[in-house]
Amino acid sequence: MKALEHVDAWPPEHVAVAVVDPDGLRAWRGDEGREFRWASVTKPVTALAVLVAAEEGVVDLDEDAGPPGSSVRHLLAHASGLPFDGTVPLAPPGERRIYSNAGFEVLAQHLERRAEMPFVEYLTEAVLEPLEFSGELRGSPGSGLYGTLLDLVELARELLRPTLVSSETLDEATSVAFPGLVGVLPDFGRMEPNDWGLGVEIRDAKSPHWTGARNSPRTFGHFGGSGSFLWIDPDADLALCCLSDLDFDQWNEQAKRAWPELSDAVLAEAS
Numbered sequence: 001m002k003a004l005e006h007v008d009a010w011p012p013e014h015v016a017v018a019v020v021d022p023d024g025l026r027a028w029r030g031d032e033g034r035e036f037r038w039a040s041v042t043k044p045v046t047a048l049a050v051l052v053a054a055e056e057g058v059v060d061l062d063e064d065a066g067p068p069g070s071s072v073r074h075l076l077a078h079a080s081g082l083p084f085d086g087t088v089p090l091a092p093p094g095e096r097r098i099y100s101n102a103g104f105e106v107l108a109q110h111l112e113r114r115a116e117m118p119f120v121e122y123l124t125e126a127v128l129e130p131l132e133f134s135g136e137l138r139g140s141p142g143s144g145l146y147g148t149l150l151d152l153v154e155l156a157r158e159l160l161r162p163t164l165v166s167s168e169t170l171d172e173a174t175s176v177a178f179p180g181l182v183g184v185l186p187d188f189g190r191m192e193p194n195d196w197g198l199g200v201e202i203r204d205a206k207s208p209h210w211t212g213a214r215n216s217p218r219t220f221g222h223f224g225g226s227g228s229f230l231w232i233d234p235d236a237d238l239a240l241c242c243l244s245d246l247d248f249d250q251w252n253e254q255a256k257r258a259w260p261e262l263s264d265a266v267l268a269e270a271s
Helices: 002-009 039-056 072-076 101-115 119-128 149-160 167-173 252-270
Strands: 015-021 024-029 145-147 183-185 189-191 220-224 228-233 238-244
Touching: 002 015, 002 024, 002 252, 015 149, 015 252, 024 149, 039 072, 039 101, 039 119, 039 145, 039 149, 039 167, 039 220, 039 228, 072 101, 101 119, 149 228, 149 238, 228 252, 238 252
Parallel strands: none
Antiparallel strands: 015 024, 015 238, 183 189, 220 228, 228 238
16 A cells, blocks of 8 residues: 555654454554554553453443542543542542543553453453463553554454454444543643543544544544554545554654655555
């Protein structure tokens, strides 16, 4: 796919990108076996483990978790009121969309208690091993996953055609949770609304945005501070995976242009 040649002009020393459809890997560029830090692209993987736990009856999405009045669903959707870091809520649950690493720490601790096993062990057994990941979680359940492009491709395939959870559960996770909440999309500014599902951001009509103008409003995914991203566009039935070794904040202005340009070029060529 010629569109992937866009990454040759990017500043990171190593970039690995792939286009994925329901049949699997459609095209890639870069070292597909090189390990990268995923940063916040970890969150959809953690969320997937929680969804597995919900289907197994280990947790209930609407049971209490986090600050008073908050639930598992609030934590997954960045609607618990917890700040980016820390344990003192900035708002009541369900009032604002506050992007929170701390919320995913609390979420993992909650699942640990319910499952009576370390979160990393549950994540590995519920998600990483079934998807045959070579990577692993090293640290935070919100940002500590390391893995290869091929690992990210497997996650993309799962989010296109789920095998670990039902289609109904994935549909719920990729629909807007707590519609209408205003909040700040990290590095892109205040969004009204700042729509999220359960562990994934939903594009809707946000502008500016890290996906492309050709991406449908139903596009969902996540980007990470390590220069990584994953989006899945249900209308195009396509996913785009990207890993790099240059932190986003070291080339953020260029990345804010380069990522949408790549996304638009991939969608144009795929169609």
